[in-house]
Amino acid sequence: MSVETLTRDEVQEKPAVPLKAKDYKGKVDPDWCPGCGDFGVLSSLQRACANLGLQPHEILTISGIGCSSNFPGFFNSYGMHTLHGRALAVATGAQMGNHELTVFVTGGDGDGYGIGGNHFTHTARRNVDLTYIVMDNQIYGLTTGQVSPTSSIDMRTKSTPFGSVEAPINPITAAIMNGATFVARAFSGDARHLTGLIEQAVQHRGFALIDVFSPCVTFNKDNDYPFFKQRVKKLEDEGHDPGDWKAACEKAMIWGDEIYTGLFFQKKDAPTLGDQEPVLDEGGAIARRELGITRDQSDRIIKRMM
Amino acid sequence: MSVETLTRDEVQEKPAVPLKAKDYKGKVDPDWCPGCGDFGVLSSLQRACANLGLQPHEILTISGIGCSSNFPGFFNSYGMHTLHGRALAVATGAQMGNHELTVFVTGGDGDGYGIGGNHFTHTARRNVDLTYIVMDNQIYGLTTGQVSPTSSIDMRTKSTPFGSVEAPINPITAAIMNGATFVARAFSGDARHLTGLIEQAVQHRGFALIDVFSPCVTFNKDNDYPFFKQRVKKLEDEGHDPGDWKAACEKAMIWGDEIYTGLFFQKKDAPTLGDQEPVLDEGGAIARRELGITRDQSDRIIKRMM
Amino acid sequence: MSSDRFDLAIAIGGAAGQGIATPGNVLARIFIRRGLHLNAYNAYQSIIRGGHIFLTMRIGDQPVHNHGDKLDLLVCLNQDTMDRHLGLMGPGTRVIYNSDTITPGSPEDGVHLCPLPIGELTDNNRNKLVQNTVALGTILNLLDVDFQILEDILTMQFQRKGQDVVDENVGVARAGYDYAAAHFEPFSLTVPSGGKPLAVWNGNDAIAMGGAAAGVKFYCAYPMSPSTGVLHWMAKNARELGIMVRQVEDEIGVANMAIGAAHTGCRSMCATSGGGFALMTEAVGSAAMMEIPVVFIDVQRAGPSTGVPTKTEQGDLWQILGASQVDFERFIVAPTDALDAFNTMPELFNLVDHFQCPGIVISDLLISEGTFSVDPDAIDMQPHIDRGAVITESRTDVSDIPTGSQEANGHGLIGAPSNGYLRYENTESGISPRALPGVQGYAHVVATDEHDEDGVLVSDEFTNPHKRRKMVEKRARKFKGAAGHIDPPELSGAADAEVTLIGWGSTRGVISEAVEMLSEEGIAVNHLPVKWIVPLHAEAIADVFANAKRTVIVENNYSGQFHRYLRSETGLTADGHIRKYDGEPFMPHQIVEGVRELLAETTDIYVPYQEVIV
Amino acid sequence: MSSDRFDLAIAIGGAAGQGIATPGNVLARIFIRRGLHLNAYNAYQSIIRGGHIFLTMRIGDQPVHNHGDKLDLLVCLNQDTMDRHLGLMGPGTRVIYNSDTITPGSPEDGVHLCPLPIGELTDNNRNKLVQNTVALGTILNLLDVDFQILEDILTMQFQRKGQDVVDENVGVARAGYDYAAAHFEPFSLTVPSGGKPLAVWNGNDAIAMGGAAAGVKFYCAYPMSPSTGVLHWMAKNARELGIMVRQVEDEIGVANMAIGAAHTGCRSMCATSGGGFALMTEAVGSAAMMEIPVVFIDVQRAGPSTGVPTKTEQGDLWQILGASQVDFERFIVAPTDALDAFNTMPELFNLVDHFQCPGIVISDLLISEGTFSVDPDAIDMQPHIDRGAVITESRTDVSDIPTGSQEANGHGLIGAPSNGYLRYENTESGISPRALPGVQGYAHVVATDEHDEDGVLVSDEFTNPHKRRKMVEKRARKFKGAAGHIDPPELSGAADAEVTLIGWGSTRGVISEAVEMLSEEGIAVNHLPVKWIVPLHAEAIADVFANAKRTVIVENNYSGQFHRYLRSETGLTADGHIRKYDGEPFMPHQIVEGVRELLAETTDIYVPYQEVIV
Numbered sequence A, B: 001m002s003v004e005t006l007t008r009d010e011v012q013e014k015p016a017v018p019l020k021a022k023d024y025k026g027k028v029d030p031d032w033c034p035g036c037g038d039f040g041v042l043s044s045l046q047r048a049c050a051n052l053g054l055q056p057h058e059i060l061t062i063s064g065i066g067c068s069s070n071f072p073g074f075f076n077s078y079g080m081h082t083l084h085g086r087a088l089a090v091a092t093g094a095q096m097g098n099h100e101l102t103v104f105v106t107g108g109d110g111d112g113y114g115i116g117g118n119h120f121t122h123t124a125r126r127n128v129d130l131t132y133i134v135m136d137n138q139i140y141g142l143t144t145g146q147v148s149p150t151s152s153i154d155m156r157t158k159s160t161p162f163g164s165v166e167a168p169i170n171p172i173t174a175a176i177m178n179g180a181t182f183v184a185r186a187f188s189g190d191a192r193h194l195t196g197l198i199e200q201a202v203q204h205r206g207f208a209l210i211d212v213f214s215p216c217v218t219f220n221k222d223n224d225y226p227f228f229k230q231r232v233k234k235l236e237d238e239g240h241d242p243g244d245w246k247a248a249c250e251k252a253m254i255w256g257d258e259i260y261t262g263l264f265f266q267k268k269d270a271p272t273l274g275d276q277e278p279v280l281d282e283g284g285a286i287a288r289r290e291l292g293i294t295r296d297q298s299d300r301i302i303k304r305m306m
Numbered sequence C, D: 001m002s003s004d005r006f007d008l009a010i011a012i013g014g015a016a017g018q019g020i021a022t023p024g025n026v027l028a029r030i031f032i033r034r035g036l037h038l039n040a041y042n043a044y045q046s047i048i049r050g051g052h053i054f055l056t057m058r059i060g061d062q063p064v065h066n067h068g069d070k071l072d073l074l075v076c077l078n079q080d081t082m083d084r085h086l087g088l089m090g091p092g093t094r095v096i097y098n099s100d101t102i103t104p105g106s107p108e109d110g111v112h113l114c115p116l117p118i119g120e121l122t123d124n125n126r127n128k129l130v131q132n133t134v135a136l137g138t139i140l141n142l143l144d145v146d147f148q149i150l151e152d153i154l155t156m157q158f159q160r161k162g163q164d165v166v167d168e169n170v171g172v173a174r175a176g177y178d179y180a181a182a183h184f185e186p187f188s189l190t191v192p193s194g195g196k197p198l199a200v201w202n203g204n205d206a207i208a209m210g211g212a213a214a215g216v217k218f219y220c221a222y223p224m225s226p227s228t229g230v231l232h233w234m235a236k237n238a239r240e241l242g243i244m245v246r247q248v249e250d251e252i253g254v255a256n257m258a259i260g261a262a263h264t265g266c267r268s269m270c271a272t273s274g275g276g277f278a279l280m281t282e283a284v285g286s287a288a289m290m291e292i293p294v295v296f297i298d299v300q301r302a303g304p305s306t307g308v309p310t311k312t313e314q315g316d317l318w319q320i321l322g323a324s325q326v327d328f329e330r331f332i333v334a335p336t337d338a339l340d341a342f343n344t345m346p347e348l349f350n351l352v353d354h355f356q357c358p359g360i361v362i363s364d365l366l367i368s369e370g371t372f373s374v375d376p377d378a379i380d381m382q383p384h385i386d387r388g389a390v391i392t393e394s395r396t397d398v399s400d401i402p403t404g405s406q407e408a409n410g411h412g413l414i415g416a417p418s419n420g421y422l423r424y425e426n427t428e429s430g431i432s433p434r435a436l437p438g439v440q441g442y443a444h445v446v447a448t449d450e451h452d453e454d455g456v457l458v459s460d461e462f463t464n465p466h467k468r469r470k471m472v473e474k475r476a477r478k479f480k481g482a483a484g485h486i487d488p489p490e491l492s493g494a495a496d497a498e499v500t501l502i503g504w505g506s507t508r509g510v511i512s513e514a515v516e517m518l519s520e521e522g523i524a525v526n527h528l529p530v531k532w533i534v535p536l537h538a539e540a541i542a543d544v545f546a547n548a549k550r551t552v553i554v555e556n557n558y559s560g561q562f563h564r565y566l567r568s569e570t571g572l573t574a575d576g577h578i579r580k581y582d583g584e585p586f587m588p589h590q591i592v593e594g595v596r597e598l599l600a601e602t603t604d605i606y607v608p609y610q611e612v613i614v
Ligand SMILES: Cc1ncc(C[n+]2csc(CCOP(=O)(O)OP(=O)(O)O)c2C)c(N)n1
Pocket: A065, A066, A067, A068, A069, A084, A107, A108, A109, A110, A111, A112, A135, A137, A139, A140, A141, A142, A143, A148, A216, C222, C223, C224, C225, C251, C275, C276, C279, C306
């Protein structure tokens, strides 16, 4: 077999059939614990993709390692189940390699804000065009319940049996300050709201974070469905202006009887990383271009060496 | 030789002689380029230590790798010249191991915000009691001039010959959002101001960041002394309230004809990581305590296994 | 095993979330309190609910070093277990299952099916975990053990949940016991009793306890199976034992934080598994260069990469050998069982303190997550501690403060004169007394760059190939005699054996038993278990090879990592290999068959077929 | 070298910041345009100003493969150079220096001192770099080369700074030329000319160009000496060549980003040095597990740890062999010079594409930062490209969309039926055609967890030792024939040599010359340079050993990393060793002396003394 330079337009010549949420079911059914918050995220993403009319082969879903990171296996698209904490780095490479794909990154709070924290910071500031969905259960689920960077102070876990003493990070304010251009929070118990946010995030050009409260029913008994159900309040219902970073941060810091969900912050005009790289302008994914360099190019290079 | 459990008080029985800045000169003179901004940082730290009456053996200065990270070699105290990007992690271990030491972490923008970014985030949220001085020259100096996470957009460097396309991070707002409890900015061209900030930072209990504009006269021709001299404006002259995070972020984001220096943010009442760990309460550095466990302790442990 | 020994194996199978751990623990306590030895292996998957868990517990009146070959009793908590494992049961065995929900398959002749009408026996208790307790009662009756001990342990186990729960559990256990008495034929054996009561632990507990006993004051980790148990043990015991325990943002932070604490004078350690260890490797080299004693623990699992997180393998050897660039000094040790792991910790800490370098412990899922009985008196929690050449006393005759004048100082540089302390003094032994930060009169800088005796970098200003060579040789020299500080491996078994089996780390137990089985068959085999990887007692091993008729290396990986390493250090080539890389540990009969095949010369690499599919 | 060859060595010494690079470049251009061959080694430190830089440039009418043993001409830009290196100069050599600022030492008899009164010659020009240009004029005159070529090159070099600068430089160069004509005795040699003009590059350029020629479309890196030149070349040429070049936050990000791009179908690579490579190792294993072709480049420097960042060593071999846990398939290749590195890149990309695995290139400071002449026609920028079994054409006969019904699918799980594509199909060859994301009809998931043929994890729900074993063996099988795709190492030199020298990677050039020198002395020596580390042509090497009288391994590290690796794969033990670990590369005479000592059997490991101290 050899390399064919097929443009995305050619591939899509056949008019796409409208898809339903169930068309995005993966090869196996999720093996999450019954009641796990991640089910709601999966179904929301499936619905959002159907609503957006994305074909499975046009999507690349990339994760790290964790319960939540098992996501690509349960979702019908191209997928990569990479290393713990590294999904955003892999995704940046993939997005640059083929910027015609719709890239989702799916993972957990430990994966993304713990070990993956540095890629989170830098992918945000680069404004890489992808949608990052963090299933934030404030615990390390797959490793059976240790403290996470979003665990609250005093939370007792297997690694903090006397209660955590470290202030949690706030992914929303961190993302805003790191330069993310779309920053939202959702609750997996409200699939409709989440679906809407995902649709907006995909339509947004640039780095979009959706931090989703996705309860771990097995290891986090503090932040369960009732905890969130009683507290979540939608920003949309309050007329919040996503252009106002100060209000966004202020709202994001509220953590008590009320916890806000919704679109905290959006900056619409910022160029994405790809927009600023003239190499992509030549058209088509670089992954699909002719390999090697021309004689003219090589002559010029060698001449400079003489 | 054997282990002696000497408390810090015993060591300090002899009344300390008042020291001068030159008493903190290291074994070798700095080999930085003539005019490098880091000289100003070195002399400021030396003066601050003299003013604070710190004895060299009570100080542990930890760095990563970079021009700026060569700092401990030029400063008379205990020192560790560790791996690129890892100084804060090493320092957290050292601070926990011997919380009676005064810990300085010294390094560069690449070291701290690039490869070391994840430790920066998490050390800040843990509020580890140390003073972190970043010599921010917006370039990778030691590797002869590549783009750094604080390089401005369009900056031409050896790795961005057509200009950088990535938005820089803002260390001040990032630190505030990550939970740092003392966040300041200085200019190495104003040693008196910097000295004062260092003194405050050392006296502050918790994680203190001082991001210092420290021009690389060799590789960064954009952000040189005149650039900063013309622009820097002290927050102190404006009656800024360091308790107001919103004003702090707003001021920190200003980057144009005026650039603010000074203490942006301080939270005085936050407990440090050490404060919250009862293990340290027993008195004295854990590094100096008796090794091993008692018979009582071991009996209890083994009983639980039967 | 010879038949006059008591040797019984019980398996419990079900899905994650069906609560296999609890009956497993209860059974373990019953046996160890009677002074019986125990070895349990739990096969499971990297998911929290569902899948298949299969706990095999082997009990004996003699020390039991592996989970064995055969099952006597199978408890099926779900249909899947019945379907998968009934075929493993031979004549005389018993199979317990809930007849309300599970349909038995067709067993081999002589297998006793023991259906339990759980609903009836528990008054249709809706708690799904209750079937486990019924089964416990049944097991006890089949083994002809008095019910009282079960009642005691259930009471202990459930008392913090209240008397109701205790009563409920004791009640249903009794129902299972009585039902068995009425309906099933018990085993015709007597479970020995009266031996000295034993304790129970797993390898991760043993490693953590060994560290605590050695005086570890700083432990940090990032969770990673199958090493996380060390973190859990440390976290639980931190406050009582005065150990600072930290969960860190990633393994890079872990390794460097451990080094920071170690430099201040703490005994400091951290544990992870292969992928996390990959992230720590850069720091391992830095500890060697700065000459800071610190211990890293790699608990191996099946790979490469994320691999099979809950399965075992001995596949990290070359990663550990190649941890960090360029040559440097460090100890590498692969303990052979949990107690050995425990004892290794203080020994290793004394060594790394003496030689001022990192030490790496190689464990694996088999040791770390296996459950083992241990004689409580064999656990020496007050081991000998030797911190080596460490300076902790301040001196006031020499000042840390320079006299003020600047002068040329042998670095081609001008600088302030120092306190005269040479952290990296080029001593004859290569060991340079190390002063801890905070001690007056010894202020100095340690560095990951190559440095001269006083810590000043040779990579700044003037590199100097002679200084560089001096420092490489100083560090190498200190390690020259290290092998003299550790025990050489010991050959056990027949002197003029037909086959010499060589293993490393966790395979010692299973190989020993295979050796016994083979000698019962009349094949004389001996056994060289290797524990210390670096330094390696090359000559001792070469002697064994020289005297061996046929050498066979047994290891739990694909490429023969230990064989290749052994050859790299000695040039020795083994005659045959028994290897396994399917995620499951060796069973004794697999090694026995391997030896037979190798003797028959049908192959020189034997890879056993894995019968138990989990 | 035989004396009828033209063989000249010039050294320029000074401090960082004194601008040694420019006269070095000008001289290089002068020689290569005359068709002369050139090999330059620059000794420097990890600081930006100060310290000591010592550039040695050796020029010959035959290919020159190392920087040689002797100096003919020394240019001292500061006193330190004079003090350090005058002692290296023998009869007939010339030493140029600024007599205004530098005091000459006492040279050996026959050394011609050439003092230049720079102030006088430059009208007291305050520009400190002007002395370099005067020296260039002087050098040309001493070599009896026509001034015009210098004028041409200075014009080219300085034209973008304006005519004034050109004039100033040409003027002072002429002053140096004329002053030499009047005061100094030229060398009694003729610099050959008229040869085919050559080009000049360094190894990092060659690696980058090789990548570009191979069709690399994605390059990313984090700066690290001595690999950063690859990034600089790529960044400079990115837009013209349509290559996406990214500087990333750290090496972990680099490795993973390169993998992400590679998975979409780009030829993708990244470079670093030892410490950065340590951080990449986890990702190397992940690429192997996901079966993604990607190339990692490790440019070695002296270590361990941060070590000596600007010095050379061949010390990363075991780190690379042990990069990531457990066994997996990957190519490891150590090119032997810059042109070989260039040619290796397309070859390696074809291999990794064919075998769907990572490839690792081992370079070192000597190759990567050395400056070499190269025949421009030898640089094949349009090499053969073979992407292996890759699926890039969409199919519409099979849909990515499941039919909707859920069914049991062989994983013990219920799921939607897939498009039937098996990314990891268990083919006979072990190679499974790989579909690129975006191609319709082949949607699938790749995973770092162990997975079945269709990509579904075997670590979820039901692990299965048989599936696990199948997949390990599938991956291993694909690599079985890999050695057949690469050339075995070739023995050169006398057939019945007294000594066989074996080296690997960058030592080929210096060993070849030592072989020539030894045969001139009447000692018959032959030479086996090894380039491919994995797969290793073990049999070919064993043949050479079998026929050798005395084998000697030459390597630039302390522990004999290649020797130990070779023994691990073959059991072969060499008779003697020549090793060096002081940061400086071998010089030919050091190997010659080593062979003599080993023949005299005074030692079996010879470590040469380094005379040039930089
Ligand atoms: C390098 C590395 N370190 C550690 C692990 C072990 N590990 C797997 S998942 C996980 C954390 C999972 O937490 P999170 O990302 O929050 O996902 P969740 O399971 O809660 O959805 C860890 C520590 C790993 N696979 N790789």
